[in-house]
Structure formats: structure tokens, C-alpha cells
Amino acid sequence: MRRRGDAVQREGPLPKTPSAALVAELEQLGVAPGTYRFEPLDPMRRAIARRTAASAREAPHFSLLSRIEADALLAARARLNAETAEKVSLNDLMIKAAALALEAVPAANASFTAEGLVFHDHADIAVAVAMPGGLVTPVVRRAETKTAVQIAAEMKDLAARGRARRLAPREYAGGTFAISNLGMFGIASFDSILSPPHGCILSIGQVEKHFRFRGDEPYVAAVAEMTLTCDHRVVDGAIGAAWLAAFRNRIEAPDSWVA
Secondary structure: OEEEOOEEEOOOOOOOOOOHHHHHHHHHOOOOOOOOOOOOOOHHHHHHHHHHHHHHHHOOEEEEEEEEEOHHHHHHHHHHHHHOOOOOOHHHHHHHHHHHHHHHOHHHOEEEOOOOEEEOOOOOEEEOEEEOOEEEOOEEOOHHHOOHHHHHHHHHHHHHHHHOOOOOHHHHOOOOEEEEEOHHHOOOOOOOOOOOOOOEEEEEEEEEEEEEEEOOEEEEEEEEEEEEEEEOOOOOHHHHHHHHHHHHHHHHOOOOOOO
16 A cells, blocks of 8 residues: 555555345445445455454364563664664574574473374474554564574565565475564564464564563562463473473573674
8 A cells, every 4th residue: 555645555456345145244234225335255365264264163162471681682683683784673582592592491392183182393384474454473483492682684585575465385385383473563462373383373562561570579560471382282381381481481582692
């Protein structure tokens, strides 16, 4: 889409009109003709709808919420960005921390199949990127072997080409674990729907200042709510909790791995 003054011009062909059957169905629901704009499902939106509906229907989802302090990570990011030309985002650091946590808790790096569980040797992290018409999930392969700076450069390239619809299928297919970050939109906490073959997806909320207590002593910390949604056929509560603990340890003590 492109703007001309205050008007938004839509590129490509104009949307088709809804079928007579759909018009009748909408009227039965109280939606009068002439009061809405119809846009048909493109192949990407149709695929997203099919996959998420199947996942919600077939996979037993459950979620675990953890509040994680991010002050040390913010400081490490500031030091790193002062030293390197490639600027690293908090999301890039979360990708690396998630990969290291999967190394520490390999039982969480798994997929369900009808024949059995598949445990993956590497942390291939699928990252949700918003684009017109839906989402794309480019995959950072072997993220545990890459530095935060390498991940930052790769994510900038993948996200830009994803929004331009120029990713090859192998660049967004698969993955062993997923991350969705809506913190930059002011969202404090949310759950995500799993998309196979991922056994888990981490939903990252906004970093906010909170009063906390160390014993009886109050202090202020930058805190983000992290929600891990798991496929219970693959990852049970104990494994999910162990992964979140490993992830928290890396976020709250980043100096050994932020590079």
C-alpha cells in the first residue's frame, strides 16, 4: 500500500465482490449490504487460517507465564551496540537466549508426529514477522551457533525480504521453536497459537518498570512478561517450566553470551 496525502492507494487488482451466498449469510447475521468492504483470502491468509485452525483443534495447548527482569540484558545490549556497527535489538537477543535455553533443555526442542516424537539437534528459531495480509515466520537456523550480531544481521535481511514476499520456502518452512514479540506495540502479555512442527512458541510482552521485592526490600526493575505456549503431546508442564527457568537465567545474566 502507498499513501497519497491522506488517501491510501491499494496496489494490485481491486478486491472481488462477495458471492450471493455470502451476502445472504451476512444479511442473516445482521450485516447489511453496502456497510462493509470485502476482500478475498489470498493464498497466504488462507494457509494461515488452515494451519492455525488445525493446530487449535488438534494440539492440546497450555501456557506458562513468567515475569523476567531485563535490566541486565538492556545494559548488555547498550554495551554491545556501542561497540558494533550492526545494531542488535532486544528481539535478536531473545532469539539467542531461546536457542541457548533449548541447548540446556533439549526435551523442549521437539516436534510431535503420529509415529513418535522428533528431538532436534539444533535450535532453528522461527520468528513471527508482520506483513500486509498476514504473518511470515522466517527461520534463524542453528541459532545456538550464532552470535547476537550475526542473528541481528540475518533477521534484518529475512524480515525485509519477508515483508517484500521474496523469501524462498526453505527460509520460512519448519523450525523447531517459535517466537512472537508484540512488546513493541505496547502489548503486556498474550498467548500465541502453535504452528507445527513447533512444540513451543514464546510470546514476548512489553518491557515495563515494576516495583519488586528482594526479601523485604523494594526495588524497581524492567520486567517483561513471557508466555510459553506448549503442545502437551510434546512438552509437559515440567519441561516447559525447566525451559523458562533456563531462558530466565540467560536473560538475567547475559554477560557470558552477549557478543
